[in-house]
Amino acid sequence: MSGISKTFRVVQRGQGLRGAAGALFHREYREIRALRNVSFDVPDGALVGMIGPNGAGKSTCVKVMAGILVPSSGTCEIMGYVPWRDRARYVGHLGVVFGQRTQLWWDVPVRDSFELLRDIYRVPEDRHRRKRERYTDLLDLGDLLDRPLRQLSLGQRMRCELAASLLHEPKILFLDEPTIGLDAVSKQAVRTFIREINRDDGVTVILTTHDTADLEALADRILLLGHGQLLYDGTLEGLRARYDTDRTLTVRFTGNAGDVTPPGCTLISSGEGMLVYRIASDTVPLAIAQLAGALSLTDVRVEEKPVDEVIATLYRDLRIQ
Amino acid sequence: MNAFRLLRKYISMLFQSAMEYRASFWLTAAGHFIVTFTSCISVLLMFERFGQLEGWTMWEVLLCTGAVQTAFTLAECFGRGFDTFRQLVRTGGLDTLLLRPRNIFLQIFGWRMDFTRIGRFLQGCFVMVLAVSHLPSLWFPAKLGVLALMVLSGAAIFTGVFILGATLCFWTVEGLEVVNILTYGGQEISKYPFDIYKKPYLVFFTGIIPYACSFYWPLLWLTGRSGSAWCILAPVLGLLFLIPACCIFKLGVRHYTSTGS
Numbered sequence: 001m002s003g004i005s006k007t008f009r010v011v012q013r014g015q016g017l018r019g020a021a022g023a024l025f026h027r028e029y030r031e032i033r034a035l036r037n038v039s040f041d042v043p044d045g046a047l048v049g050m051i052g053p054n055g056a057g058k059s060t061c062v063k064v065m066a067g068i069l070v071p072s073s074g075t076c077e078i079m080g081y082v083p084w085r086d087r088a089r090y091v092g093h094l095g096v097v098f099g100q101r102t103q104l105w106w107d108v109p110v111r112d113s114f115e116l117l118r119d120i121y122r123v124p125e126d127r128h129r130r131k132r133e134r135y136t137d138l139l140d141l142g143d144l145l146d147r148p149l150r151q152l153s154l155g156q157r158m159r160c161e162l163a164a165s166l167l168h169e170p171k172i173l174f175l176d177e178p179t180i181g182l183d184a185v186s187k188q189a190v191r192t193f194i195r196e197i198n199r200d201d202g203v204t205v206i207l208t209t210h211d212t213a214d215l216e217a218l219a220d221r222i223l224l225l226g227h228g229q230l231l232y233d234g235t236l237e238g239l240r241a242r243y244d245t246d247r248t249l250t251v252r253f254t255g256n257a258g259d260v261t262p263p264g265c266t267l268i269s270s271g272e273g274m275l276v277y278r279i280a281s282d283t284v285p286l287a288i289a290q291l292a293g294a295l296s297l298t299d300v301r302v303e304e305k306p307v308d309e310v311i312a313t314l315y316r317d318l319r320i321q
Numbered sequence: 322m323n324a325f326r327l328l329r330k331y332i333s334m335l336f337q338s339a340m341e342y343r344a345s346f347w348l349t350a351a352g353h354f355i356v357t358f359t360s361c362i363s364v365l366l367m368f369e370r371f372g373q374l375e376g377w378t379m380w381e382v383l384l385c386t387g388a389v390q391t392a393f394t395l396a397e398c399f400g401r402g403f404d405t406f407r408q409l410v411r412t413g414g415l416d417t418l419l420l421r422p423r424n425i426f427l428q429i430f431g432w433r434m435d436f437t438r439i440g441r442f443l444q445g446c447f448v449m450v451l452a453v454s455h456l457p458s459l460w461f462p463a464k465l466g467v468l469a470l471m472v473l474s475g476a477a478i479f480t481g482v483f484i485l486g487a488t489l490c491f492w493t494v495e496g497l498e499v500v501n502i503l504t505y506g507g508q509e510i511s512k513y514p515f516d517i518y519k520k521p522y523l524v525f526f527t528g529i530i531p532y533a534c535s536f537y538w539p540l541l542w543l544t545g546r547s548g549s550a551w552c553i554l555a556p557v558l559g560l561l562f563l564i565p566a567c568c569i570f571k572l573g574v575r576h577y578t579s580t581g582s
Binding site (some may be wrong): 002005063067068069084087088089092094096098101103106107108112115116119120148174254289 | 326327331404579
């Protein structure tokens with residue numbers, strides 16, 4: 001995927017009745033640049049997470065890759081297909097889950113929805129059965145299959161949804177916020193499953209999420225989008241190394257403290273037998289060595305900021321919020 | 322699995338879904354059955370007043386009314402996906418359909434059908450049977466075959482209009498009243514022989530939206546007013562209407578994938 005841009009034209013409307021009436025005769029268009037020159041390359045079997053604030057262009061990006069949106073400029077090639085041009089032949093290799101919609105039928109047992117998908121994708125019955133049994137196992141769908149979707153909880157529904165999107169053995173799986181609104185246990189199940197099908201079945205997974213725990217648990221690689229631009233492409237560790245170098249160092253000790261502040265440290269609080277410093281990550285070993293020399297330490301704790309906070313700071317610093 | 326079998330699968334699942342709400346289903350169906358009688362009553366009142374219409378007898382007109390009714394109902398039942406297409410676009414369901422390697426028309430048909438129309442369907446059939454029983458000149462297999470053809474052709478053309486209406490959703494969310502004029506209005510107009518209207522109507526509904534090809538022209542043959550083979554061919558020719566309708570819809574899909582709205 002290289003140099004993808006997408007510009008939408010949106011009708012700009014004046015306010016109130018007057019604006020609405022005006023729009024009938026004269027339309028002004030405002031251009032929204034949803035993607036600006038985004039380029040990246042995803043190898044087979046990768047697990048990539050896309051993050052970015054709302055409106056950053058994640059969904060647009062996924063739609064372009066899925067072939068249901070034609071970009072204004074740029075090229076994209078996936079498995080030898082140009083998604084939007086070869087859509088008919090290409091989409092059979094895709095599985096897609098949109099966290100907020102469903103492709104299952106509301107009023108019929110999940111099993112029947114699965115069978116319909118089998119027929120839509122022309123999967124032979126024995127292969128379908130094998131796949132269904134495997135996912136039933138992995139996702140613990142057992143008795144869910146015979147109940148209509150409307151009777152399932154959100155978490156159960158998402159598990160069925162994931163199985164449904166994989167029944168035709170796609171090579172690529174797009175997940176748009178797969179854990180949105182799920183409870184802790186369901187999230188865990190979904191994450192474990194995504195890991196497994198990526199590792200064992202070699203399915204390339206591209207997921208968008210707002211839940212940074214998803215990224216920690218899943219993504220080998222992160223794409224950060226903001227204002228339609230690709231701002232970061234690399235590992236979560238790399239992101240942290242670049243944007244979050246502060247650590248919190250807490251030491252506990254016995255005896256008297258005196259005034260020990262190793263170079264590069266800022267004392268942020270102190271208490272009975274305890275000192276807390278803010279410190280740059282690369283000076284941590286040196287500081288601990290010095291403190292160990294000056295005090296009789298009983299406990300040392302080095303903390304990094306929660307990923308959520310790192311991302312929030314990042315959005316602020318990059319002014320993409 | 323071929324398209325036809327897939328469609329059958331869709332139908333059985335839609336039916337299964339509808340049966341989840343059995344009481345609601347039967348009540349709505351019964352409602353349709355009763356309400357549709359008003360449509361015939363307006364015809365009956367007309368004849369009560371005038372005795373005949375431009376040389377057409379009451380049973381001949383009722384035959385037409387019944388055929389139009391039945392055809393429209395078939396279209397409403399099976400073409401429901403296009404009739405309510407706006408929802409599919411708004412909820413993003415269309416994206417899901419586009420992500421599948423199957424014909425988009427097939428999938429939209431399979432997305433939604435309205436089986437409660439069985440009430441109106443039966444009512445339309447009932448009127449046709451009643452009319453035929455009073456018109457002994459129709460008691461030949463060939464004539465009844467043409468009658469069936471009229472209904473099927475009419476259903477296809479109503480569906481075509483639904484498809485055109487659905488296409489509008491790609492460009493606008495307002496102004497869909499135009500479509501209602503062509504569907505409900507078309508149904509209302511076609512239930513009488515076109516002789517009672519001014520000439521331009523017949524031209525429009527033969528050449529542009531060919532309801533007359535499905536109903537009026539073959540009716541001339543059925544009632545012995547014309548012996549021309551064109552009258553029997555007209556319902557088939559009317560089906561050509563579906564070709565531009567589907568092409569325009571395809572254009573709409575292309576527009577959709579380039580704007581994403």
